[in-house]
Amino acid sequence: MKALEGVKILDFTHVQSGPTCTQLLAWFGADVIKVERPGVGDATRKQLVDVPGADSLYFTMLNHNKRSIELNSKNETGKEVLTRLIETCDVLVENFAPGALDRMGFSWERIQEINPRIIMASVKGFGPGKYEDCKVYENVAQCAGGAASTTGFLDGPPVVTGAQIGDSGTGLHLALGIVTALFQREKSGRGQKVLAPMQDGVINLCRVKLRDQQRLAAGPLKEYSQFGEGIEFGEATPRAGNDSGGGQPGRILKCKGWETDPNAYTYFITQAAVWKNICDVIGAEEWKEAEGYATPPERLDKLNEIFGRIEEWTMTKTKFEVMDICNPLNIPVGPILSTKEIMDDDGLRKTGTIVDVEHPERGTYVSVGCPIKLSDSPVEVTRSPLLGEHTTEILSEVLGYSGDQLDEVIASGAVGTPKPMAAE
Numbered sequence: 136m137k138a139l140e141g142v143k144i145l146d147f148t149h150v151q152s153g154p155t156c157t158q159l160l161a162w163f164g165a166d167v168i169k170v171e172r173p174g175v176g177d178a179t180r181k182q183l184v185d186v187p188g189a190d191s192l193y194f195t196m197l198n199h200n201k202r203s204i205e206l207n208s209k210n211e212t213g214k215e216v217l218t219r220l221i222e223t224c225d226v227l228v229e230n231f232a233p234g235a236l237d238r239m240g241f242s243w244e245r246i247q248e249i250n251p252r253i254i255m256a257s258v259k260g261f262g263p264g265k266y267e268d269c270k271v272y273e274n275v276a277q278c279a280g281g282a283a284s285t286t287g288f289l290d291g292p293p294v295v296t297g298a299q300i301g302d303s304g305t306g307l308h309l310a311l312g313i314v315t316a317l318f319q320r321e322k323s324g325r326g327q328k329v330l331a332p333m334q335d336g337v338i339n340l341c342r343v344k345l346r347d348q349q350r351l352a353a354g355p356l357k358e359y360s361q362f363g364e365g366i367e368f369g370e371a372t373p374r375a376g377n378d379s380g381g382g383q384p385g386r387i388l389k390c391k392g393w394e395t396d397p398n399a400y401t402y403f404i405t406q407a408a409v410w411k412n413i414c415d416v417i418g419a420e421e422w423k424e425a426e427g428y429a430t431p432p433e434r435l436d437k438l439n440e441i442f443g444r445i446e447e448w449t450m451t452k453t454k455f456e457v458m459d460i461c462n463p464l465n466i467p468v469g470p471i472l473s474t475k476e477i478m479d480d481d482g483l484r485k486t487g488t489i490v491d492v493e494h495p496e497r498g499t500y501v502s503v504g505c506p507i508k509l510s511d512s513p514v515e516v517t518r519s520p521l522l523g524e525h526t527t528e529i530l531s532e533v534l535g536y537s538g539d540q541l542d543e544v545i546a547s548g549a550v551g552t553p554k555p556m557a558a559e
């Protein structure tokens with residue numbers, strides 16, 4: 136028994152934001168039916184191809200545990216099949232460019248008419264307003280959502296982060312909206328429209344930066360390194376390099392091997408409560424009680440000197456040794472892990488966050504499993520579907536087409552050239 140068993144998702148998503156949402160729902164047990172354009176499919180199938188002829192990792196890593204039906208939703212028979220799918224499913228998820236569903240003839244009003252219990256969930260770049268018609272990709276959302284202006288170093292340009300907060304972040308927001316709407320439907324009996332704009336999702340994740348924007352009115356932001364360096368603040372929250380977002384100063388420091396290894400670094404937080412432990416570890420016992428060093432406010436204008444001294448120590452240790460020494464002393468540190476180290480991590484493999492997946496075209500590949508663990512709804516990651524792999528299965532088993540009716544749908548060209556069902 137899985138948490139979302141029995142829930143049918145009509146998955147009209149593509150690229151990254153929408154697919155990450157429906158992949159999560161599939162991992163929680165929903166039956167996710169991915170609708171793709173015949174012969175073409177989700178554009179990511181053929182983007183960043185590493186194994187010629189096979190679906191790309193871009194596609195496979197975002198579309199596990201789903202079924203795929205090829206369906207031309209602009210063809211008359213295709214529209215009929217889509218109407219049947221809308222009647223049958225609990226949720227329709229889409230992240231088309233604004234207006235694309237309306238242009239297909241499936242406005243929210245029409246969808247509700249077909250199935251008043253359906254939840255229609257959309258990712259768009261922007262919410263209602265002057266930019267609502269824009270097509271949006273990850274980095275545009277990061278820039279418009281406040282992430283880029285607050286990321287990077289004070290003396291450099293805005294920087295986008297490698298974490299896909301605009302795409303995968305919005306997928307998470309949308310998934311929460313969907314399960315919440317399903318919960319409400321239990322009582323109301325009605326479906327509803329769920330919208331997760333990418334800009335809004337990024338703004339939500341930048342909440343603390345908007346907190347700091349308002350704190351500026353009360354004076355400079357003392358926990359920012361630029362305060363200690365005597366650099367004036369402007370009118371907006373500045374880029375803070377690797378400063379920690381909370382009140383405890385933190386930096387990224389070099390570790391043993393940094394000259395050749397781009398990830399031989401550790402994060403190090405000078406947590407006030409363990410200041411004396413830090414002084415002991417780095418051999419700066421004189422700072423424990425010294426005037427100008429003993430309390431957090433006194434240290435603010437000396438952070439460069441303090442972190443410089445700590446770094447002299449971290450450079451004598453590997454990032455893992457730093458972790459092993461500091462953890463028992465409650466000094467918060469964290470190794471900068473490379474993607475390679477993460478993929479090789481035994482612990483992450485044991486918990487199913489990193490998994491090996493078998494694929495008929497690719498062989499074995501590594502993927503990220505479900506990052507959310509439910510004790511009563513275990514996740515088994517299965518491979519992404521080939522394009523149209525389940526067309527016949529969905530037409531017959533989900534929609535009940537058979538005999539002449541099934542042949543007519545196939546002959547209409549609305550569903551490409553379906554592969555035979557596995558059992559046939």
Ligand code: CAO
Nearest residue numbers: 150151152171172207208230231232235259260270271302
């Ligand atoms: N059958 C027939 N037509 C189909 C179809 C199907 N099964 N699936 C898609 N199409 C059509 C659409 O109807 C649309 O046609 P029109 O332009 O005539 O309306 C066309 O294919 C292209 O769809 P699109 O506009 O969504 O795709 P795009 O490549 O032009 O834009 C993107 C891509 C991502 C910029 C846009 O979809 C978008 O802004 N989405 C919302 C924001 C978003 O999710 N961005 C994140 C992308 S990365 O995760």
